Amino acid sequence: MPFLTEYKGTFSFCVTVFAVFFATAGHAVMDPRFELDTQTLDGPKSPAKQIRKSERRIVRTHISESYEDSSRQGSVYTVKQGDHLFKILMRDYGLTNDEADALIDKIRHENNIHDIRRLRVGQKIIIPPLHKHEVAKSRHTRVVNDSIKVKDAKDTSAASQTFRLESPVVALSEQETVTRLKEAWDNIVPSNNSVLKPLTIQSPTFSLTLDPNRYPIFATLDGARILLDQNATIPPLVKSLIEEKDPTVRIVSESPANAKSFLAAMLGAAGFYSVEENFNLQFGSDPKLTVYSDFKIEKTPESVIKQDVVLLNCSQAALPMPLDEFLKNEGFKVYEPFALAKTFPADNPTQRIFQIVSNDQSGIVAEVLNALEISYRNDRHIDVFATDNNGISLSVKAERYFERDGQRFVITSFDGDPVTYTLFRILETKGYKVIMLEKQDDFRKVSEKILSRLHIQGGYAQHNIGPGKVSNYSLQMSGFKLEGTGVPGGSIFLTNLTLDRIIRDLLKENGYSVHVK
Numbered sequence: 001m002p003f004l005t006e007y008k009g010t011f012s013f014c015v016t017v018f019a020v021f022f023a024t025a026g027h028a029v030m031d032p033r034f035e036l037d038t039q040t041l042d043g044p045k046s047p048a049k050q051i052r053k054s055e056r057r058i059v060r061t062h063i064s065e066s067y068e069d070s071s072r073q074g075s076v077y078t079v080k081q082g083d084h085l086f087k088i089l090m091r092d093y094g095l096t097n098d099e100a101d102a103l104i105d106k107i108r109h110e111n112n113i114h115d116i117r118r119l120r121v122g123q124k125i126i127i128p129p130l131h132k133h134e135v136a137k138s139r140h141t142r143v144v145n146d147s148i149k150v151k152d153a154k155d156t157s158a159a160s161q162t163f164r165l166e167s168p169v170v171a172l173s174e175q176e177t178v179t180r181l182k183e184a185w186d187n188i189v190p191s192n193n194s195v196l197k198p199l200t201i202q203s204p205t206f207s208l209t210l211d212p213n214r215y216p217i218f219a220t221l222d223g224a225r226i227l228l229d230q231n232a233t234i235p236p237l238v239k240s241l242i243e244e245k246d247p248t249v250r251i252v253s254e255s256p257a258n259a260k261s262f263l264a265a266m267l268g269a270a271g272f273y274s275v276e277e278n279f280n281l282q283f284g285s286d287p288k289l290t291v292y293s294d295f296k297i298e299k300t301p302e303s304v305i306k307q308d309v310v311l312l313n314c315s316q317a318a319l320p321m322p323l324d325e326f327l328k329n330e331g332f333k334v335y336e337p338f339a340l341a342k343t344f345p346a347d348n349p350t351q352r353i354f355q356i357v358s359n360d361q362s363g364i365v366a367e368v369l370n371a372l373e374i375s376y377r378n379d380r381h382i383d384v385f386a387t388d389n390n391g392i393s394l395s396v397k398a399e400r401y402f403e404r405d406g407q408r409f410v411i412t413s414f415d416g417d418p419v420t421y422t423l424f425r426i427l428e429t430k431g432y433k434v435i436m437l438e439k440q441d442d443f444r445k446v447s448e449k450i451l452s453r454l455h456i457q458g459g460y461a462q463h464n465i466g467p468g469k470v471s472n473y474s475l476q477m478s479g480f481k482l483e484g485t486g487v488p489g490g491s492i493f494l495t496n497l498t499l500d501r502i503i504r505d506l507l508k509e510n511g512y513s514v515h516v517k
Contacts, residue, residue, distance in 0.1 A: 074128040076124050077124070077125045078125075079121055079124075079125060080121060081121050082316050085100070085104055085116045085119070086104070088125070089103060089127075103128070104116060106128060115278075118278070121257065174255065177338060181263070181337050182216060184312075184337040188335060189218070196218075197217070199225075199227060201241065214233075215227055220271040221271040224248040225248055225250070226250050226251075226252055232253040250269040252265050259314040259338055263295060263312065264295075273303065274297070275295060275297055276295065279292075280292055286476075287465075287478075287500075287503050288462075288477075290476075291311075292472050292474075294314050295312040295313075296310070296311055296312075307330075308331070308333070309331055309332050310332075310335060311333070311335070312337075313334070318472075319336065319339075319472050320505070349508065351492075352512070353493040353494075354493065354494050355495060355497070355514055355515065356443055361446060365399075366400075368450055368494065369402070371494060371515075372456075376411075379397055379399060381395045382427065383395045396423045396427070397412075399412050399413060400412075404454065409453065410424070411435045412424060424436060433453050435453050443496040447460070451480065454486060456486050458483065460479065460480055461481075463493070464476055466506065475510075477503075478495065479493055479496070
């Protein structure tokens with residue numbers, strides 16, 4: 001005789017099953033996929049005892065035995081969602097940006113970290129001993145109760161004060177992560193409302209409905225649907241029913257707590273033509289702009305030709321708006337569902353770049369001296385031998401003459417004449433600092449000779465000018481990075497490269513101003 005079994009649990013769905021068993025030769029016939037595990041039908045377990053808000057609770061990172069020896073030489077940090085090395089060192093250990101930058105390579109080496117932008121949630125990192133150990137110690141222990149009331153020790157009757165310790169960057173909740181991805185997903189994979197309606201399966205023997213708030217539906221490119229089971233709470237029985245009755249439904253059971261793994265699982269079920277992880281995109285060679293993306297998506301085989309390539313990032317660091325627009329013009333649409341608000345260029349740039357635009361040697365000399373804020377005279381005659389009683393005088397013409405820190409400098413071009421060479425060497429015996437340029441000397445060689453004579457440190461190389469080692473992009477450019485007491489403002493950058501608009505915009509984003517002398 002048929003019987004009715006009705007179950008309504010904590011999964012926000014209701015299943016009504018009519019099952020008919022037929023006994024044949026003493027054996028019951030039943031599909032093994034639909035055998036019930038009684039544990040899945042149990043009600044929710046009793047909640048863990050909650051901690052009262054008035055209690056003060058200290059959370060310390062658990063360190064396994066394998067890390068104990070290493071921690072004696074430093075401390076161990078457990079990576080949380082949204083962390084990167086710069087944030088950890090500056091937020092939890094009180095380092096400045098420069099101090100953190102100086103320590104990055106050492107931490108990478110000790111922890112075998114190949115890419116500091118891609119840390120795993122739960123990964124343990126050994127932080128070596130720091131000079132600011134007191135600051136590190138005070139920041140490494142985190143108070144997690146809502147507030148701590150502190151009374152003045154000198155006056156117990158004084159009114160209490162409330163202090164709140166907050167992280168400068170708040171990690172997104174799992175629900176907010178899903179909500180933000182849903183907004184971006186609907187733009188990446190447009191669909192009609194019929195595809196996104198709540199999942200409902202009806203048959204003569206059962207009905208199945210899932211709560212769309214707990215189990216949202218995402219469209220796919222090939223007409224199927226993704227059912228997100230973010231906490232893996234759908235029992236095997238219900239999964240089997242869904243897969244049996246609606247093969248177009250793809251169930252993704254990945255927690256949004258790890259944003260990158262979550263995105264990878266969703267993209268794997270989306271039916272795209274191609275998905276590439278950890279994608280790098282380079283523009284130019286010098287200056288060289290490199291854009292880093294967690295995922296590159298080609299919807300169809302024609303996506304590249306049609307300039308319809310998607311870059312999807314899971315970082316909370318947003319690309320600058322000029323770079324976003326530049327990539328769009330190059331055929332790349334950027335989506336950053338978990339990013340914070342985009343930043344704006346600094347109103348008062350703190351670093352200067354001098355672009356040397358002259359092609360002739362004389363113009364290069366003038367622009368370099370102007371960048372160094374050196375006043376000079378052109379075509380000055382300097383005595384080699386002053387007029388004596390015999391009425392004989394000998395002088396040479398210096399193309400540039402200037403004085404600096406009590407010393408006299410002469411810049412001249414050497415034309416191969418040995419007499420001219422000898423006369424200027426005689427000037428050196430009289431205390432002049434002679435900078436002799438040869439015909440083939442270009443911007444790099446001219447600058448090296450001038451800087452060497454002035455004892456200004458700085459070699460020609462391709463330097464990182466961008467936002468640092470932790471970002472979604474980097475910018476490298478060749479030139480002279482000059483720092484020290486003899487440099488105007490303490491720091492300038494000299495280059496003769498042509499700077500496109502996007503390069504200028506990104507330099508401005510990073511606090512640089514570009515000058516043409």
